[in-house]
Amino acid sequence: MPTLESIAPVGDTDTDALPPLPGPLVPLLHEVRYALARLIDEGSEHRIDLHALPLNTTLIDQLLAFIGRGEVEARIDAMGPTRIHESATPGVWVVDYRDADDQRLALHLEIASVPQILRTDRATLNAGLQRLDAGLAGAGDPSPPS
Amino acid sequence: MAATQTLAEQLRAQGVSRRGFLKFCAATASLMALPPSLIPRIAEALEAARRPSVIWLSFQECTGCTESLTRSHAPTLEGLIFEAISLDYHHTLQAASGEAAEAARLQAMRDNAGAYLVVVDGSIPGPEANPGYSTVAGHSNHAILMETVEHAAAVIAVGTCAAFGGLPRAAPNPTGARAVMELVDDKPIVNISGCPPIPMAITGVLAHYLTFGRLPELDAYRRPLAFFGESIHDRCYRRPFYDQGLFAESFDDEGARQGWCLYRLGCKGPTTYNACATQRWNGATSWPIEAGHPCLGCSEPAFWDAGGFYQAVSVPPRVNAEALLGAGAAGAALGAGTALAARRFTRHEQQQREPVTVEALEKRL
Numbered sequence: 001m002p003t004l005e006s007i008a009p010v011g012d013t014d015t016d017a018l019p020p021l022p023g024p025l026v027p028l029l030h031e032v033r034y035a036l037a038r039l040i041d042e043g044s045e046h047r048i049d050l051h052a053l054p055l056n057t058t059l060i061d062q063l064l065a066f067i068g069r070g071e072v073e074a075r076i077d078a079m080g081p082t083r084i085h086e087s088a089t090p091g092v093w094v095v096d097y098r099d100a101d102d103q104r105l106a107l108h109l110e111i112a113s114v115p116q117i118l119r120t121d122r123a124t125l126n127a128g129l130q131r132l133d134a135g136l137a138g139a140g141d142p143s144p145p146s
Numbered sequence: 147m148a149a150t151q152t153l154a155e156q157l158r159a160q161g162v163s164r165r166g167f168l169k170f171c172a173a174t175a176s177l178m179a180l181p182p183s184l185i186p187r188i189a190e191a192l193e194a195a196r197r198p199s200v201i202w203l204s205f206q207e208c209t210g211c212t213e214s215l216t217r218s219h220a221p222t223l224e225g226l227i228f229e230a231i232s233l234d235y236h237h238t239l240q241a242a243s244g245e246a247a248e249a250a251r252l253q254a255m256r257d258n259a260g261a262y263l264v265v266v267d268g269s270i271p272g273p274e275a276n277p278g279y280s281t282v283a284g285h286s287n288h289a290i291l292m293e294t295v296e297h298a299a300a301v302i303a304v305g306t307c308a309a310f311g312g313l314p315r316a317a318p319n320p321t322g323a324r325a326v327m328e329l330v331d332d333k334p335i336v337n338i339s340g341c342p343p344i345p346m347a348i349t350g351v352l353a354h355y356l357t358f359g360r361l362p363e364l365d366a367y368r369r370p371l372a373f374f375g376e377s378i379h380d381r382c383y384r385r386p387f388y389d390q391g392l393f394a395e396s397f398d399d400e401g402a403r404q405g406w407c408l409y410r411l412g413c414k415g416p417t418t419y420n421a422c423a424t425q426r427w428n429g430a431t432s433w434p435i436e437a438g439h440p441c442l443g444c445s446e447p448a449f450w451d452a453g454g455f456y457q458a459v460s461v462p463p464r465v466n467a468e469a470l471l472g473a474g475a476a477g478a479a480l481g482a483g484t485a486l487a488a489r490r491f492t493r494h495e496q497q498q499r500e501p502v503t504v505e506a507l508e509k510r511l
């Protein structure tokens with residue numbers, strides 16, 4: 001019986017079908033590879049802002065096509081949309097920060113188990129707990145279990 | 147008076163969530179060309195940052211610089227950063243007027259001595275000029291500037307007038323207009339030139355100051371490198387036409403219709419350092435060259451006297467760069483020592499400062 005670890009993630013994992021990689025992108029992908037190895041060995045995360053690099057839109061599109069898409073997609077609505085998807089390389093995420101007019105603010109490759117912006121911090125968790133308690137109290141349950 | 151709220155509290159009060167805040171940090175890093183690995187540190191610093199007190203002085207100006215900043219579409223990053231400062235004095239935006247307005251300025255200076263920022267838009271008639279050309283509450287611009295910057299942590303000259311003298315300085319410079327850095331020589335100064343300056347450049351410098359407590363890296367004209375490090379020509383989308391020698395020769399010829407390079411129509415892009423090509427204008431809708439007009443070079447010293455706007459650049463503008471670069475070269479560390487003498491200064495300054503009188507004006511006319 002296969003173990004959970006042996007099940008491959010769903011996604012664009014066929015390396016034979018990879019589009020060509022233009023020369024300027026090769027060092028960038030070496031940086032991604034190095035960061036992924038460090039994430040595995042040391043747990044340290046890394047980010048690259050493609051928006052701040054001298055890459056034109058064609059090169060960015062070629063890079064995104066090359067790294068492909070994995071099985072996770074998310075969208076955050078806070079000060080405009082932020083669209084996130086996992087690349088075909090698990091642990092390499094594309095995080096596209098947009099403003100309210102859908103103009104790009106930053107475009108990150110984030111090498112992490114989960115992108116930071118998706119994680120919920122303690123203060124927000126506490127706010128969630130308070131909201132639930134208030135809701136339960138409002139529904140006639142004055143002493144929700146602690 | 148500067149509010150005691152931290153920036154994070156201020157943003158939360160405006161309904162910005164934790165994820166919105168992280169996005170704000172990511173956008174700030176991108177804006178200032180900082181490595182995104184710094185984002186956790188930026189977030190940490192901004193969480194705890196106190197809102198700095200800002201005194202905004204307007205001298206010989208057209209209010210275009212303030213318009214540039216405040217006309218941005220909400221809710222934007224620049225809007226949020228602008229909200230994050232404690233703007234304690236600004237002629238156009240403050241509710242108070244007359245003596246109450248001047249009292250607010252002195253109060254902010256007293257309460258935040260050594261820590262407040264002074265933003266200046268507009269050029270200043272120098273100390274040798276007729277003080278009557280521009281006054282605030284009966285006092286010359288020069289006197290108000292020198293009084294206000296004395297206990298400031300840093301001075302931000304917003305717009306080409308404050309940075310280099312601007313249009314009021316155009317020959318024959320009837321008002322003796324000078325740039326801030328020619329008059330203030332003992333404070334850190336950053337110039338955010340442009341006529342008007344790009345709003346993100348103004349807020350980017352404020353965000354950098356909020357995060358790191360110091361000014362960003364500057365070029366030889368003291369402009370933030372993140373916005374003024376590359377020329378318009380370096381980042382212009384018409385550059386491939388320039389490289390192929392394809393030029394529009396008039397505003398309605400075939401070349402203009404094809405979107406060819408505007409060099410022969412007088413484009414100053416090759417000698418102009420600014421971020422229009424990447425940040426663009428009006429909510430990133432477009433920018434002058436995209437609209438079919440050559441760059442005027444508005445962020446460069448002496449652009450106003452550099453020959454015709456529609457003459458191709460062949461010689462560098464007649465800039466007295468030496469004088470500008472030499473002026474005020476000795477910047478001081480932020481806030482260093484300025485708080486010490488703060489308690490005594492306000493009354494002293496008020497006593498020292500002479501109102502402009504009719505006799506004085508007549509004598510110099």
Ligand code: SF4
Nearest residue numbers: 379382407408413415
């Ligand atoms: S339009 Fe101006 S900035 Fe653009 S390529 Fe031509 S000369 Fe350079």
Ligand code: SF4
Nearest residue numbers: 420422441442443444
């Ligand atoms: S394109 Fe040139 S003249 Fe126009 S705003 Fe930008 S720097 Fe100024």
